[in-house]
Amino acid sequence: MNKSKFAALIVGAGIVLAGCGGFVYTTVGGTVTGLGTGDVLVLRNEANYTQTLTADGTFSFNVASNGAYSISVLTQPNSVNCTVVNGTGKMSSDSAVKNIAVTCVPNVPVGGTVSGMADNSSMVLLNNALATTTVTANGSFQFASYGVSGQPFAVTVGIPPASQYCTVANGTGTVNNANPAASLTALVSCVPAVPVxxxxxxxxxxxxxxxxxxxxxxxxxxxxxxxxxxxxxxxxxxxxxxxxxxxxxxxxxxxxxxxxxxxxxxxxxxxxxxxxxxxxxx
The missing domain is CATH 2.60.40 (Immunoglobulin-like)
Known part of the structure; x- marks a missing residue:
């Protein structure tokens, strides 16, 4: 085979591979807004590709020119909740996609006040039966995991102090980032009780x-x-x-x-x- 025919075959093979997504890649991305100081957001494309963002700005993933993409939030920051718009699609050319919008809005702390707990004791409180916080003194408390605006909260006693019985008032409601004080109203009251x-x-x-x-x-x-x-x-x-x-x-x-x-x-x-x-x- 002469050199010119061999070169033509190589070029032709390259075109076929490029057409199959073998060599030609482009970018899919957009903009993140609403992240605050200390926030860490992890985005994912499909199942295997991730990006970690700690500030507002642009992001992009490499995608084959005829490939599909699906951008989602893998790990939410604690203090904000992020949603993705225009995150799915299929590439039809090698032109970059830049219209994916990731918008983050503030989350809201959940907590309240404890009274009547005996000295040198501790108590485990729950929010929605999942998030926990350990309280070791009377006064205000707050869960480390914030609530998402629009979602319910329900503060309950997981493990009370030894030889005490504790109840919760005003412990349920809906998180609202327009009124964050509404989810800091739980009143946990403890009184002496008889152990079993x-x-x-x-x-x-x-x-x-x-x-x-x-x-x-x-x-x-x-x-x-x-x-x-x-x-x-x-x-x-x-x-x-x-x-x-x-x-x-x-x-x-x-x-x-x-x-x-x-x-x-x-x-x-x-x-x-x-x-x-x-x-x-x-």
Whole structure:
């Protein structure tokens, strides 16, 4: 084969590969607005390509000239919520796409005030049963994860302080970045309460036994891995019925409860610490 024919074949092959997206790439991108100091936004194209942005400005991804693109938010910043417009399409030429708009709007803190918590104690609060914050003193609190404007919030008690019972008022609503104070209204009040306790005998060390105390339909689960005396996470006010049962047996053992039912009584706190759990190998 002479050199001219060989060169023609190479050029022809290059054109075919370029037409298939093998060599010709162009850019797909746009502009990000609304990021603040310290914000970190991660954008993704399709499944494998990402870009990290920390300030407003332009961005772009390389895309084959006949390829599809789908720009989305992979990781949201905490203090803002970002949405993508014009983020999907298919290239029809080697001209760059520059009209993708990523707009970020402020998120809103969720929190409130705690009162009545005993000194040297701690409490875990939840927002929407997912985000958590640990409170160690009375006063204001705030979740590290902000709420997205227009989305609901619901502050509840995850784990109360030991030997206290806590309730939440004004803990639900809708996050609104036009009125951020509306999601800082949760009032968490704690009062002394009676703990519910149990003693475990015969449990093989290293195995896991899960107990549950059911009070008015609420299940307070507690796992142990050795014999001993234990206290459930939740304490209760006088008059509340308690019902201690085995939730999950330890491997290779059968555990049975005696004295596991009754009523909480502040004048007789011993009444709710008589439960005994005896375990034996099966």
């Amino acid at each position: 306790q149990f003693t475990v005998n015969g449990l093989t060390a290293g195995t896991v036994l899960t107990m549950v105390n059911t009070v008015d339909g609420f299940a307070d689960k507690f796992s142990v891995s050795a014999p001993g005396n234990y206290q459930f996470n939740w304490s209760w006010l006088s008059g509340k019925p308690f019902n201690i049962t085995v939730d999950t047996q330890a491997t290779g053992q059968t555990c049975k409860v005696t004295g596991g039912t009754g009523f909480v009584d502040a004048s007789n706190p011993a009444a709710s610490r008589n439960a005994v759990v005896d375990c034996a190998k099966t």
